[in-house]
Amino acid sequence: MKVTIIGAGVLGTSLGVLLRRAGHEIAAIxxxxxxxxxxxxxxxxxxxxxxxxxxxxLGADVVILAVPDKAIATVAIEVAxxxxxxxxxxxxxxxxxxxxxxxxGVRAAGGHRGAMHPLQSFADIEAAVRMLPDTFFFLExxxxxxxxxxxxxxxxxxxxxxxxAKDKALYHAGAAVASxxxxxxxxxxxxxxxxxxxxxxxxxxxxxxxxxxxxxxxESVGLPNALTGxxxxxxxxxxxxxxxxxxxxxxxxxxxxxxxARKTIEVARRKGTLEKGDAExxxxxxxxxxxxMRDPGPGPQQ
Numbered sequence: 399m400k401v402t403i404i405g406a407g408v409l410g411t412s413l414g415v416l417l418r419r420a421g422h423e424i425a426a427i428x429x430x431x432x433x434x435x436x437x438x439x440x441x442x443x444x445x446x447x448x449x450x451x452x453x454x455x456l457g458a459d460v461v462i463l464a465v466p467d468k469a470i471a472t473v474a475i476e477v478a479x480x481x482x483x484x485x486x487x488x489x490x491x492x493x494x495x496x497x498x499x500x501x502x503g504v505r506a507a508g509g510h511r512g513a514m515h516p517l518q519s520f521a522d523i524e525a526a527v528r529m530l531p532d533t534f535f536f537l538e539x540x541x542x543x544x545x546x547x548x549x550x551x552x553x554x555x556x557x558x559x560x561x562x563a564k565d566k567a568l569y570h571a572g573a574a575v576a577s578x579x580x581x582x583x584x585x586x587x588x589x590x591x592x593x594x595x596x597x598x599x600x601x602x603x604x605x606x607x608x609x610x611x612x613x614x615x616x617e618s619v620g621l622p623n624a625l626t627g628x629x630x631x632x633x634x635x636x637x638x639x640x641x642x643x644x645x646x647x648x649x650x651x652x653x654x655x656x657x658x659a660r661k662t663i664e665v666a667r668r669k670g671t672l673e674k675g676d677a678e679x680x681x682x683x684x685x686x687x688x689x690x691m692r693d694p695g696p697g698p699q700q
Contacts, residue, residue: 399550402426402458404451404473406438409492409516410464412526413554414442420553428454441523452480459484460546461509463491463501471500478503488543490514495570497563498539505540512543513566516556517573531555538563584609586654593647622669629659630666632676634683641687656684 399422403410406429414424424445429435435447448454455461455477465473470491477489478501485508489501494515501511518533520526535551537544537560544560551558561569584605591601615624628636637659644652663680666672672680 399423399459399546400425400457401550402428402454402461403438403445403464404428404454404461404477405464406431406434407464408520408523408526410462411438411441412520412523412530413462413464414438414445415523415527416530416554417550418442418444422550422553425458426454426456450480451476453482455480455484455487455489456482457484459487460550461487461489462514463489465491467493467496470496471502474501475503478507478509483507483509486510486542488512488539488546490539490543490547492516494536494573495567497566498543499563510540510543510546512537512539512547513563514547514551515570519577532557534559536561536569538566580609586651589651590647622665625662625665625669625671627662629662629680630669630671632666632672632680634676634679637680638683641683645687652687656688659684 401414401417401422402425403414406427410427414427418424424442426448427435427438427442427445428448428451429438430449432447432449435449439445439447451473461477461483463470463473463477470493474489474491477483483489483504487509488511489504489509490512491498491501492514494517496513498511498513504511515536516530516533517536518526518529520529531554534557535547537547537551537558539547548558584602587605588598588601591605592598596604612624615626618624628640640655641652644655660681663672663677667674667677
């Protein structure tokens with residue numbers, strides 16, 4: 399297929415590299431920053447730098463909008479209104495939280511709309527080129543565009559999964575919980591170790607092997623079996639000591655711990671290592687320490 403990429407950042411450039419390796423033709427790279435587009439072409443080893451997104455779409459079977467989320471709608475209009483979009487071409491954006499319906503004007507111009515989100519984060523082009531193969535890509539849009547996107551993902555050795563446009567926000571929320579909130583949880587954990595006298599740099603260095611071990615457990619035994627720790631084994635005494643220690647911390651830290659503990663009780667019940675009676679005792683303990691915060695919360699639906 400003949401591919402045009404609008405946007406010359408890490409993801410657009412790395413997709414260009416992989417698609418070219420897979421035998422697709424990278425026809426054009428378009429970017430507001432001409433130097434960035436030239437650098438992308440140099441990385442890819444193919445493609446013409448064309449500043450106007452509408453003109454860049456000329457002859458392309460696929461136009462990939464690798465631009466910031468806030469620019470997608472505007473760039474889609476430029477592509478659709480440019481007069482160069484090939485009939486039945488797929489116009490595809492890469493945002494995780496936006497539906498393909500944001501691509502205004504594409505259908506009227508004879509194209510098909512699609513969204514193709516790689517569920518991964520990339521620090522640089524080299525990392526992205528290394529990681530995109532085997533990455534899950536979540537696809538939605540017009541059926542012809544979905545088939546085109548599926549072929550592209552398979553070509554770069556990714557793993558395509560179709561979802562519905564109406565579910566896009568929930569899907570992206572789940573991705574944010576797994577990635578972004580993990581960083582927040584690590585900040586919480588490092589802060590607690592810091593209050594215990596461990597320097598922040600040492601705390602993070604010490605916690606990373608623990609996190610890697612947890613990820614390895616998730617890979618090997620999945621959910622909920624990867625859960626370990628005091629809640630999974632119904633260790634009321636340890637949780638009580640945690641809660642007492644947290645009373646000396648800012649109130650939001652104790653509240654966050656209790657909310658996470660309640661969700662962990664639900665996971666432990668599904669795992670089968672936490673008996674119903676022990677779960678009820680743990681919930682009562684959390685409610686006792688949370689009374690002054692008025693956050694007793696519901697118990698697990700078991």
